[in-house]
Amino acid sequence: MAQENFTHAFERIGELVAIFQKNASFYLSPAYNEVDARKDFIDKFWMALGWDVNHETQTDPYKQEVKVERGVAVSELRKRADYAFLAPNFRDVRFFVEAKKPHVGLDNPLYYFQTIRYGWNSHVPISVLTDFEEFRVLDCRHKPDIKTSPGHAVLKFHYTDYTDLEKFRNIYYLFSRDAVLAGSIESFAQGLPKISKKRVAARGVAKDEHQSIDEAFLKELDEYREELARAFKRKNPELDGEALTEVTQRTLDRLVFMRFLEDKLIETEPLIEDLNRKGDAWENFITTSRRLDKIYNGIIFKDHPLLDKASFNIDEKTFKKISGSLSHTNSPYDFNAIPIHILGSMFFQAPQPFL
Template sequence: MSDDTSKATARTRIATLVEGFRRNEADYLKASYNETQARTDFITPLLEAFGWDVHNSVGHPPGLREVVEEATVDVGDERLSKKPDYELRLARQRKLFVEAKKPRVPIARNRDAAFQTRRYGYSASLPISVLTNFHQLAVYDCIPRPEQTDEAHVARLLLVGYDEFDVRFDELWALLSRAAVYSGDFDRRLAVDVTRHGTEQFDGFFLQQVRSWRERLAADIHARTPGLSPHELTYAVQIFLSRIVFLRICEDREIERYENLRSLPGTGTFDALMAELRRADTFYNSGLFHLLDDARLGIRIGDDVLGSIIAELYYPQSPYTFAVVETEVLGEIYEQFLGEVIIVKAGAVQIVSKPEVREAGGVVPTPRYVVDTIVQRTIGPALAGRTPADLTTFTVADICCGSGIFLLSAYDFLLDYYLAWYVADGAARHAGSVIYEGPGGQWRLLFEEKRRILLAHIRGVDIDANAVEVARFSLLLKLIEGETGEALRDYVASRRRPSLPALDTVLRPGNSLVSAAEWVAVRGAMPTALLEKVNPLTWSDEFPTEMARGGFDTIVGNPPYIRIQTMMAYSPEEATYYQDAESPYRTARQDNFDKYALFIERAFTLLRPCGRLGVIVPHKFMTIQSGRALRELIAGSRGLEQVVHFGVQQVFGRQASNYTCLLVLDRRGCDVVQVERVEVLVAWRYGMLGEVTTIPVTELGADAWQFAGTATRDLFARIRGACLAELGQ
């Protein structure tokens, strides 16, 4: 259907709704006509007219539903943590919140409704949110920080009565229609970056908060426990903050009692918190809280510092609600601090960038839409057609996992796959054992099955123990996403074990590129001073079951882009090891190389013979001399299946300038390589493929790779066919 036809159809459907409301307006404005009825009769049909698949008629798995509806309404005057009534998404990416009210609510002047709508959008860093009772529709700018005392007109971009829907249709279409989002018009109009958001309201505010909390905690802990090393101090601060934030998030998700932390006494706050953490440890377990009781560290925090931090996690000092903050966003924010270390210099606490991060230009998270694409194209074919019984030993790993964003995406993908399989196999057969029917007839995985999937399939490694801790924090939050306190308590009571699993055996700290034995074979015994810095990891020790089976089934990730010159500046011993003729890395045996090549080479050795690899890396290796060894490695494997070439498109948006590509490889080998060139990133982001060319894998070798379009390739083929010799012959 063309855009003009879609608009005309939408206009006609909306006109019908408007006429139906006008005929019985007096009845719809009565107090007895409630919000649920308004949603059923008018608001849901309005969204459908704008092209949104509210009822998931195409049968997408939960993660790909275009509209997520919230059924419950339990918000009080002070609570303000309920979720919005509609969440509009495209390609797993949030675009709009729509908050519904009954027609009798005067949304043109209702401050509470306006504040609630703006707070949702601000917390999710969305550019706009919508408030409607169909009688009127308001669009709010969600960039300004919302205040509960704001009048309803503050930050309001549009206020349209139902009788104006026709004359102002084009304005509404540009902001509310699925077509506007899919085409990229929505993003362009509202200056949405090609990363996750157009604005970073919550991200920026919470980032500043966490930075302040870290500084204050570090100074207070050091003053009370001055003997801690920089590593211990950094780790203690992160652990402490993670636990407090975890419990605060659980309050907004209705797992913990709301304001539980806020109600701690002003005197003896630290001791009261410790008692609360011990209670939480009994209920959640998984090692989330045990380090705070480590008598060796002897950590204590002053009541004033602790009390002020807890207070800042609640309104009005915090304008957001964790009820709508995605787990991935929290991981991205925490990831910013993985590039920092807390040190003590001249008796004063300082937070400084790690040298390798400083040299590399800082921490830049991978955009979620890129992560999801890599996961789908790498893991999807490995799962296709397989039953849960077939997947008993299936594993997906990220060997440089950072905050865990690839692992979160992989976990989401697996949850969707399992749920779709159980429903397709006959929901009634699996009901009560692995799935249950939720509100609106939607099938969901039982908590125990989600827990099993996490432990069975997800694996991660990072050289930074703090990164591993953040990844664990993120995955556990993802596990309890959508759960209630009652459901978790029932699980604990029935299974007689804590609700959350220990992830110590599936997430491990260590250097994916260096094992102790490899170092000894090349350089001799590792000096003690280097042990903490290099942090060697032996794969057969850390993942014995997986290595005994031949490795992981899939590996995904965004390996670090660090040139040899940068490595020499912060870790010359490690760089020298890589370049040694006896090292396991062919891609490092030259004057110039990049660390991402080593991760690709290592990944090959960690995959099973039928394994698959998906990464995002700079595409310059395809043509430059220093990329020859990596080209030879990939071409020699005959496993390159897909290349997504972004050309000059900046997938990291305004945060960094990198010219990148996606590589998907299959160790079983491929006959052809599918090369996709992306010219319009905003369209590709929502599922529109770029120009695709297929070339024989045998055409790739150590020489420069040139992925010309079909027309150009045909032209050169005709030229070669017509010429008897080449220049130089």
């Protein structure tokens, strides 16, 4: 049966290769978009590997091994992974696939950064970046960095490789449904170069030797808190420890909640990136806070007697740096993947007061 599945997949994908090759000039042109590439080739590629991409069999929305993101109109860096493969428990992602249109090619650091961020935040060791013409397997164990992300491709294939029996065998026995259920992702991850002495047993994922992703995120926020507090104190020397702690924490709470709203796609337009896009970043921050206060309950965006006053002095350079670091363009974190209790610990635990 296993050999039959392999043979069927090899033949079916070979048919897709023939179609692509015959009309390559069109499929590689700007006129051919990502939506059509997914429908015509990428969906069918994964279906040939045994995955129920279109949920023809797995009709229960709570028991589907492939989650497909379609038609979400958000910016490139804010979109979710095009495919998440969750076999066998319908909950834990085994790997992600990010799709692009063939015309643009895959050699864009942004695409690598985006794909690795999906995997890293979900503790997934590898993920796939593909436009059907090309197929890249990326090591997602590294903290995403747009400067170094292109160096984390561990396997590369061209669509003509899909008809090479041995090269296709590498793809099939790593990503087919049968292979994944048999532990192929874990086995492959074990063979990747070690980046830490300490390894996590679950799904073969290597984390930082001393910190989980969640701990790293909270540590980074503490660093922002200290830097922001120093800047506020320089510009507003009359602030006592209690007031300084409060305005610093409220500012970070707002920035983090903005990212939460963005990554959960509750707000479909970018918030933090727009703060720094034009004009005064702090002024944009206050204006956005006023708008969000009219929409969301709670105290985070409520008018603050110090923070929201025109008399409150700001180090624009420091605020721009910190808010920029939390934007989608620069931040390695996916707030859609960070557990809600971690965000809660930030919002509801009292920070260490500044003296």
